Amino acid sequence: MRLSRVLWILDAAAIIVLGALAFVLTFKAGMRGFFPFDQSIVFDGSYRVLSGQVPYRDFVMPFGPMTFWLHAISFRLLGVTYFAYVFGSATINVLAVFTSIVMVRIFLPPGRLVSYAAAALTAVWFYPPFGTPWVDQTAFFFSMLAITALAAATVAGQGGKLRRDVLAGASGVLALLAFLSKQNAGAFMLPIYPLVAIVACLPDYRTGLRRLAAFAVGLGASIAGFAVWLVAASSSTNFMRYVIRLSSELGQRRLRTFVRNWLGIARPFFGGRGPISVRVVIIASVVVALAALVIGLRRLGRKQAVSPRLLAASLTCVYLALFQHVFINTTFNQPENSFAFLGVILAIGAGLLVELPEASWLSIRRLARGAHWRPALVSVVAVAVVLAVAVASAVGVKVSMARVVMDILRYPMFAEPFQQAGLKGLQWGEPTRMGGYSIEGKDVADLLTYLRGQHQNFFVFPDFTIMYGLAGVPSPQPLLWFHEGVTYPKRVYDAALDQWVVSDLKRNNVRIVVIEQVAWFNTGPRIDAFPLMKAYIYGNFVRLGQIGTFAIYQKPPGSN
Numbered sequence: 008m009r010l011s012r013v014l015w016i017l018d019a020a021a022i023i024v025l026g027a028l029a030f031v032l033t034f035k036a037g038m039r040g041f042f043p044f045d046q047s048i049v050f051d052g053s054y055r056v057l058s059g060q061v062p063y064r065d066f067v068m069p070f071g072p073m074t075f076w077l078h079a080i081s082f083r084l085l086g087v088t089y090f091a092y093v094f095g096s097a098t099i100n101v102l103a104v105f106t107s108i109v110m111v112r113i114f115l116p117p118g119r120l121v122s123y124a125a126a127a128l129t130a131v132w133f134y135p136p137f138g139t140p141w142v143d144q145t146a147f148f149f150s151m152l153a154i155t156a157l158a159a160a161t162v163a164g165q166g167g168k169l170r171r172d173v174l175a176g177a178s179g180v181l182a183l184l185a186f187l188s189k190q191n192a193g194a195f196m197l198p199i200y201p202l203v204a205i206v207a208c209l210p211d212y213r214t215g216l217r218r219l220a221a222f223a224v225g226l227g228a229s230i231a232g233f234a235v236w237l238v239a240a241s242s243s244t245n246f247m248r249y250v251i252r253l254s255s256e257l258g259q260r261r262l263r264t265f266v267r268n269w270l271g272i273a274r275p276f277f278g279g280r281g282p283i284s285v286r287v288v289i290i291a292s293v294v295v296a297l298a299a300l301v302i303g304l305r306r307l308g309r310k311q312a313v314s315p316r317l318l319a320a321s322l323t324c325v326y327l328a329l330f331q332h333v334f335i336n337t338t339f340n341q342p343e344n345s346f347a348f349l350g351v352i353l354a355i356g357a358g359l360l361v362e363l364p365e366a367s368w369l370s371i372r373r374l375a376r377g378a379h380w381r382p383a384l385v386s387v388v389a390v391a392v393v394l395a396v397a398v399a400s401a402v403g404v405k406v407s408m409a410r411v412v413m414d415i416l417r418y419p420m421f422a423e424p425f426q427q428a429g430l431k432g433l434q435w436g437e438p439t440r441m442g443g444y445s446i447e448g449k450d451v452a453d454l455l456t457y458l459r460g461q462h463q464n465f466f467v468f469p470d471f472t473i474m475y476g477l478a479g480v481p482s483p484q485p486l487l488w489f490h491e492g493v494t495y496p497k498r499v500y501d502a503a504l505d506q507w508v509v510s511d512l513k514r515n516n517v518r519i520v521v522i523e524q525v526a527w528f529n530t531g532p533r534i535d536a537f538p539l540m541k542a543y544i545y546g547n548f549v550r551l552g553q554i555g556t557f558a559i560y561q562k563p564p565g566s567n
Contacts, residue, residue: 021123022108026101029130033100036407037093037138038424040416040436041451043470044527048488049140050092053078054476055487057087063237063245068487069254069494071187074145087476089425089433093139100134103148107351110155113162114320115358120389124357124396128350131400132285135407136343143338146185146192147347153181154323157200161207161218162316172221175204179225187233190250191258195333199326207319209307249494257492261337271336281335281342282406284398285349289328291395292356296324299359317362324355341412349399357392361385415439415527427452429477444525450555454521457554465519466512466544469533470526471557483515484508489533505539512543520548520560 048068052075055066062072078095085091107129111122134144160174182200186193201219208215237243265271300321307313327348335342361384410416419436425448435448451471458465458478467474469489475482485507491497495504522544523530534541548560 018119022105022126025104025108025123025126025130028127029100029104029133030097032130032404032407033097033134033138034093036135036410037096038089038432039138039408039421039434040410040413040419040439041433042413042415042527043473044488045141045413046139047470047473049074049078049142050089050476051472051482052487053082053092053140054087055482057082058481060482061241063242063249064240066482066485066487067245067249067494069249069257070142070189071250073149073184073188074140074142077145078140082476087479088429088431089477090431096134096138096140096144099140099144099148100130103133103144103151103347104129106148106151106155107354110151110158110351111354111358113155113158114316114323114355115362118354118358121354121358121361121392124392125350125354127396128353128399128403129347130350131403131407132346132349135403136341136346136412138407138410138412142189143192143340143344144347146188149181149185149188150192150196151348151351153178153185153196154199154203156181157203157218157222158207158319158323160221161204161215162319168217171218175218175221176225176228179222179227180229182222183226183229183233190254191337192334195330199323199330202322202326203319206322207315209313209315209318253493253496256497258337261339265333265337268336271332281346282399282402284395284402285346288349288353288395288399289331292352293325293328295356295360295363296321299363300325317359320355321359324352324359327352341414343406344412353392353395353399357388361388410436415441422448425452427455430455441527442525442529444556446525447555450557454554454557457559458519458521461519463518464515465521466517467521468523468544469528469530470523471521474521481515483517484511489536490528491533491536495536500536500538502539505537508537508540509543512540518562520544522558522560523556524553524558525556 052062052066052068052072056062056072056075056079060066062068062075077099078092081091081095081098085094104126107125108122111125112118115121133147137144156174157178160171160178178200182193182197185196200222204219204222205212205215208218234243237246299317303313303318303321307318331345331348335345338345406412409418413436416436416439419438421434422437424432424434430452435451437448438445439448440446454471455474455477458474458480464480464483465474465478466483472482472488486494486504488494495501522534526533544560547566548562551559551561553559
């Protein structure tokens with residue numbers, strides 16, 4: 008057998024193993040613990056889409072619909088279960104690993120060995136820290152695809168003009184899909200596309216502008232298509248209100264805080280947030296990439312030979328690190344949930360360090376050709392990469408399995424998996440604490456059993472909206488979740504929204520209401536923000552009893 012054939016088989020085997028790692032780790036992590044405030048959101052939104060509800064027309068949320076459209080596919084294929092839910096995020100993690108391999112090999116051909124490092128860290132850090140489907144990771148995934156498509160259009164040496172223009176146009180479409188997953192993630196990523204398109208074609212500016220124009224056409228056409236869908240099938244008014252205006256107000260507040268905190272650089276290691284091993288990997292990679300970028304730009308200014316491919320790789324490495332920094336310091340979530348590009352950053356940094364002595368745009372190239380220290384350099388870099396991947400992966404696995412990102416889980420034990428249909432396989436975290444109260448997995452299972460047995464439409468307030476899909480009843484009101492300043496105005500009463508909630512509860516003939524007496528962000532202030540809804544519930548429903556923290560109310564027989 009030819010050596011090339013053997014290498015191809017070994018390469019395919021390595022990619023399959025890394026893909027399997029990505030799937031298994033995400034699935035194992037996603038099945039450990041449940042944080043109702045976060046993890047009900049995408050479950051209910053995807054179930055609503057599967058049930059025929061249209062985003063912004065039938066229900067509203069402060070970001071785009073892509074995550075729900077994507078994971079409704081899992082429910083369609085596998086049923087509305089927690090297994091299908093986590094299966095969706097595990098599958099995206101596998102696709103992210105494959106994309107990271109392609110991206111690194113485009114920027115650093117052949118790049119086979121460093122692409123394995125990218126894949127390993129992507130497998131560990133892209134989705135497992137959160138575990139279940141989420142808007143942030145969906146946006147990161149489409150952004151990674153968009154960068155890879157643009158790199159293929161501008162950096163790769165294969166393909167004619169039409170193929171490259173199509174790839175650049177596809178990159179524009181993918182950039183919009185990232186925005187329609189999480190608008191701040193999509194918006195923060197926008198500057199990298201024109202930068203890569205132009206830099207990767209240097210010194211041929213015309214070709215770079217052509218690729219950028221194709222990107223813009225793809226982006227513009229997809230925006231137009233989405234706008235037509237909003238007008239024809241959804242609600243452009245609600246989209247502008249909740250996704251643009253309300254989210255912009257929140258974003259402005261967070262950006263002002265970011266600026267007041269000196270852009271997060273007052274403390275070292277990217278704001279001092281996240282595991283030290285991860286921050287060290289990022290900083291070391293960025294230092295190498297910045298050095299390569301500075302040297303390349305200086306030689307470009309002197310009209311000396313420059314490798315556009317390495318220049319684009321350096322730029323991408325630096326920008327992805329900057330993106331993560333800005334995203335972490337403006338979302339105020341746990342930083343462990345935002346190191347999706349760690350593998351790509353390390354791989355590009357390591358690849359640049361190895362290629363620097365041979366790069367045509369360095370004056371030491373001639374010296375490096377005959378240097379005996381090159382094998383030693385490669386060996387040192389290889390050992391450093393292996394150690395970095397091993398340490399950062401070990402930390403990532405610990406973060407994922409301990410569910411650090413889930414606010415209500417702090418070093419829990421994980422009980423035997425649920426056996427109830429729909430929840431089968433989910434391990435409840437013991438303890439799962441909110442406001443000092445521990446919510447028991449048995450109470451959750453008993454509530455689901457009770458609701459299924461009633462065969463009536465119900466309303467859960469505020470967080471356990473996962474119950475609608477598990478019980479197979481309609482999600483009965485327009486808010487995907489209740490979050491002041493995010494899904495409804497902060498300190499301003501929205502009478503129209505309050506009336507919409509009550510109207511939908513009546514239209515869906517809700518006969519049972521479940522009130523979580525203890526919930527994340529407290530139940531009291533959130534129900535007080537909707538006085539019409541509160542009056543309707545307590546004026547028309549009678550309390551029957553309680554299951555753990557869940558107070559059960561029922562509309563008397565014969566009442567409308």
